[in-house]
Amino acid sequence: MSLLIQSLNHQIIDGDNHRQLLVDLNLSVAPGECVALMGDSGSGKTTLLNLIAGLEPIQQGKIAVAGISLTQASDRQLSQLRKQHIGIIFQHFNLLTSLSVQDNIEFSAKLAGRYDVMHGLALAEQLGISHLLKKYPATLSGGEMQRVAIARALNSKPKLLLADEPTGNLDQQNSSQVVAQLVQLAKSNNTALLMVTHSADVAASMDKIYRLQESSIRLVTD
Ligand SMILES: Nc1ncnc2c1ncn2[C@@H]1O[C@H](COP(=O)(O)OP(=O)(O)OP(=O)(O)O)[C@@H](O)[C@H]1O
Numbered sequence: 001m002s003l004l005i006q007s008l009n010h011q012i013i014d015g016d017n018h019r020q021l022l023v024d025l026n027l028s029v030a031p032g033e034c035v036a037l038m039g040d041s042g043s044g045k046t047t048l049l050n051l052i053a054g055l056e057p058i059q060q061g062k063i064a065v066a067g068i069s070l071t072q073a074s075d076r077q078l079s080q081l082r083k084q085h086i087g088i089i090f091q092h093f094n095l096l097t098s099l100s101v102q103d104n105i106e107f108s109a110k111l112a113g114r115y116d117v118m119h120g121l122a123l124a125e126q127l128g129i130s131h132l133l134k135k136y137p138a139t140l141s142g143g144e145m146q147r148v149a150i151a152r153a154l155n156s157k158p159k160l161l162l163a164d165e166p167t168g169n170l171d172q173q174n175s176s177q178v179v180a181q182l183v184q185l186a187k188s189n190n191t192a193l194l195m196v197t198h199s200a201d202v203a204a205s206m207d208k209i210y211r212l213q214e215s216s217i218r219l220v221t222d
Contacts, residue, residue, distance in 0.1 A: 002159045002192030003029040003052065008061035010047065021047060023215040029192040031159070034183045036203035037196045039212030045196045048212070049162050052194070053086055054078035066159035083111045087153030087191070089163040093145045095137040102133040105151045112156035123151040127181055143174040150182055154189060161186060163195040167202055179205050
């Protein structure tokens with residue numbers, strides 16, 4: 001499995017109270033499988049992505065990415081795991097403004113020690129952004145930035161790609177197109193995709209839809 005979560009519990013401090021945000025959560029995502037994660041605002045979707053990315057400590061339960069357990073890992077091991085096996089597409093893209101589009105796309109692959117100029121160029125071609133390689137992020141439209149963020153995340157050939165509301169700033173036509181490309185690329189790279197979205201249209205193009213509700217996760221469709 002690219003992602004395996006077993007009996008995950010997570011508590012947050014809410015004012016003076018402790019609140020159980022996630023209770024006994026189990027989830028697995030296979031290589032090349034594309035999964036949507038939906039749920040009301042505040043249900044814990046971003047927290048779950050942060051736990052999977054090793055950005056928040058696991059309180060109880062198990063998470064493994066590409067067969068590597070995060071539960072007992074040190075900060076150094078978590079950072080290594082992120083570089084090697086996890087791609088992240090943030091809602092606001094987080095492109096590096098001082099780097100050109102091409103350098104942004106090469107960045108994650110260089111960090112992972114998997115720099116392959118042809119792979120980056122092929123991704124840019126597939127995403128229709130080859131003509132933008134010499135430009136800088138500040139001069140791009142939202143849809144173009146999103147495609148650059150996708151190319152950058154996939155260029156390191158991650159086993160797992162996490163995307164937090166990646167089409168939130170795009171119009172519907174643009175977002176359907178970007179998601180269709182993302183799903184196709186994840187499948188052809190055998191990368192598991194876990195995408196948080198509020199859009200039923202976006203979720204419908206994924207293999208499975210899960211919903212976070214009342215601290216637990218349930219399968220809506222497959
Ligand atoms: N570090 C933290 N400490 C305390 N509470 C937190 C922390 N991180 C998140 N929360 C709370 O946990 C809950 C879940 O937040 P989270 O951002 O995971 O929700 P979400 O489902 O992603 O929401 P949205 O759809 O609005 O982005 C919220 O009530 C939030 O205020």
